[in-house]
Structure formats: structure tokens, C-alpha cells
Amino acid sequence: MNNKLLIDSLINIDDSGMPQAPTTRQLIDRDVRELYRRDTSKDKQKYVKECIVIYYLGDPKSPAKQNGLSDAEALKMAIEQAGLPADYLPDKLVIRLIKRYYNENITEAGVVVENILKGIHNINLIITNINELLNEQLKTNITIESVQSIVSMIDIVNKKSAEMPALIKALEEAKQNLMYEKETELSRGGGQVLSSMDSEEV
Numbered sequence: 001m002n003n004k005l006l007i008d009s010l011i012n013i014d015d016s017g018m019p020q021a022p023t024t025r026q027l028i029d030r031d032v033r034e035l036y037r038r039d040t041s042k043d044k045q046k047y048v049k050e051c052i053v054i055y056y057l058g059d060p061k062s063p064a065k066q067n068g069l070s071d072a073e074a075l076k077m078a079i080e081q082a083g084l085p086a087d088y089l090p091d092k093l094v095i096r097l098i099k100r101y102y103n104e105n106i107t108e109a110g111v112v113v114e115n116i117l118k119g120i121h122n123i124n125l126i127i128t129n130i131n132e133l134l135n136e137q138l139k140t141n142i143t144i145e146s147v148q149s150i151v152s153m154i155d156i157v158n159k160k161s162a163e164m165p166a167l168i169k170a171l172e173e174a175k176q177n178l179m180y181e182k183e184t185e186l187s188r189g190g191g192q193v194l195s196s197m198d199s200e201e202v
Contacts, residue, residue: 031097038093049082050094056081057090058101060110068114068121109178116171123160123167130157 026032039047056064056078057071064074079088090098106114130153137150 031093031100035093035097049084050090052082053078053084053088053090053094054097054101058098058105060102060106060114065114066117068117068119070118107178107181109174109181113171113174113178116167116174120164120167120171123163127157127160 022032022036026036035050036044036047039045039050053075056062057074059065062074064077069077075090078084079086134150134153134157137146137153142150
């Protein structure tokens with residue numbers, strides 16, 4: 001039996017989008033039980049929203065993690081998706097559930113994929129920010145003093161851009177390793193081997 005902490009082990013949503021009472025499996029988990037219990041509102045919306053935060057920051061397959069976002073960026077995305085106040089900060093219970101969720105679902109191959117995704121994301125940020133600075137400088141009168149700065153920024157953009165193909169290739173290889181790791185885990189557990197599984201699904 002799979003006892004990993006997953007989004008469906010945190011929350012049940014009916015067809016109308018309303019949270020349902022926790023299942024027996026959910027209530028067995030002390031942290032999940034406390035997260036649900038402390039939201040005394042009728043519609044349990046805070047509970048639902050905090051589950052979204054836990055998912056975005058804790059699940060290696062969440063949109064935030066798949067885009068290589070930092071925890072701060074992932075939290076911002078989760079806040080927007082959940083409709084929480086912009087200044088929301090997860091407390092000790094939510095942080096504990098995030099860590100549990102992540103640790104129970106990440107693997108060695110998954111860590112490699114995540115690190116490469118973060119590298120690609122950070123390089124894209126660097127290139128974007130430098131290009132914005134370049135655009136601003138090029139709109140003004142270029143002086144002898146500013147030429148060196150402009151050339152240096154262009155060199156950085158070119159260098160970082162040249163790193164991308166190797167990173168993308170490494171990402172595809174890492175995804176293949178992750179897929180193999182999952183197939184091996186499934187076959188050992190008596191599950192179906194997903195040899196036809198596309199690397200984009202991991």
C-alpha cells in the first residue's frame with residue numbers, strides 16, 4: 001500500500017469544489033488532521049488553500065517545481081492560485097507538511113532533474129534581466145564610458161545562452177533516469193512497468 005503524502009491524501013473535493021470531510025486514511029495522519037481541525041470555518045476554505053500551498057511547494061511534479069522556481073517564487077505562485085493574501089506566510093504546521101510531502105516523493109534522480117530545472121530557470125532570469133538593462137541603455141545616448149558595460153552585458157548574455165543546449169540535453173537525460181528509477185520501483189513493487197512512458201510525464 002502506498003502511504004506517501006500526496007495531494008489526494010490531504011484533501012477531498014466534491015464535484016462542486018467544496019472540501020469533503022477527511023477520510024479515515026487522512027484522519028490517521030496527525031498533521032493532516034490538525035490542519036483540517038484548526039480551520040473552524042464552515043466551508044474549510046483556509047484548509048483548502050493551505051493544501052494548495054503544500055502541493056505547490058512540496059510536490060516535485062507541481063507547476064512551480066517543474067518550472068524550477070525557488071521556494072519564494074513557488075510560494076508566490078501558490079498564493080496567487082489559492083487566493084491567499086499576498087503577505088501570507090506558512091506556519092510551522094504547513095512547513096512541516098511541505099517538508100514531509102517533498103521528502104516522501106523526491107528521489108535521487110528527481111533531485112537531479114529539479115536542480116537542472118532550477119539552473120535553466122535561473123539562467124533565463126539572468127538573460128531576461130540583462131536584456132532589460134541593455135534595452136534601457138541602448139535607448140539612451142551611448143557614451144565611451146558605457147560601451148564597456150554594454151559589451152560586458154552582451155558577452156554575459158551570449159555565454160549564458162550558449163550554456164542552454166547542454167543543460168536541456170542534461171535535463172532530458174535526467175528525465176530518462178528518473179523514468180527508469182520509477183519503472184524499477186514499480187517493477188519491484190509488483191506494479192506495471194511503464195516502458196512506454198514519455199519523459200515529459202516525469
